Amino acid sequence: MPSITEERILDAARRVLCVNAGATVDEIAAEAQVGRATVFRLFKSRAGLLRTLGRRAILVTDQVAAEAAATAATATEALKAVITAVLGASEHYRFLGTAVELSEDEEITRAYDRQLSELADLVAAARREGSIRPDLPTAWVVAVIDGQLWATGAAVAKGAVGLLQAQELIWGTIMTGISAGKAIGYTNGE
Template identity: 35%
Template sequence: MSDQQVSGSRARTRQAIVDAAIEVLGRNPAASLGDIAAAAEVGRTTLHRYFAERADLLNAIGTEAGARLARATAQARMADGTGASAVRRLCQEYFDLGNLLSLIFSEPETGTGSTGGGCDPEFVAMVARGHRDGTIDPELPEGWVQSLIWSQLYAGWAYLAETGASRHEVLRLILRTVDGAIAVKPA
């Protein structure tokens, strides 16, 4: 085997462990490293070769979460269309992150910092555009809109887990709630 094949194989194994950890921990934050190894179809020794400590795995998940959130944000095209239509696309893209969202909500030590803190400039511009174009209530500051999105995504994933409703139905409910919450209210 060439060095390139070995490094490619190592990268695939590492990614399989991270992906399995996101799925397993997203469903059960208390899952063991053995559960993660089994889901990744590797032995515990292999898992420990890549991630000596649980904290190392959580750091890798944080890095992966940041990358996936950045891709979802880019796919939402926040600079296109009305402010409200961009918020809707952002909700859809984030909802599609699946168990990663559950993990972010339940394991803040993954280090993503995505659900807290200030809004990034692109988000601020999207909400400001919505204020100007009349699709987002101007009484709602950017930070409130951001918190609203995260809270509804959390509520949606909790509802999905509790009720077994379809992903399609839960996304419909999230979008309906967010659309109604940010809409300009008649005087």
């Protein structure tokens, strides 16, 4: 059972690591308004803290995505719901983008690959429903969605757009782009 202090440290670590991926235990403890010794007492080591944080990120994202998918009747709706929901949870995983140590952690990378694989399945299902351009490689579509999630998550964190606005815009942007043209079809726009 995670204590209040534990939660405060985890939250602080998330915040600090987003800004400074190489943050020391000192800085994390300071952000959490907690002594450095407490961090080492509750988490075995810095790596342990990072690992806990990484597992949390994966759990939260999985859960949010699963809940979102459960509400949808079609794969396309599920895709939209998942994208919107995951964007809402970006604060929980955003630090992973720059967390060097975790990019070498087997468990984390495997979980991330699994999530991308599940996303690919969802994309494939939506494609079968006829809502995804058939000429685009699935890997490309997945990269686009993943990239859009990271980018708009960062934009929200920076304050460039609000989270609610981003959640309203992201699906439309991914699906129909930013073009003002209404019937562009499959050309590359040239």
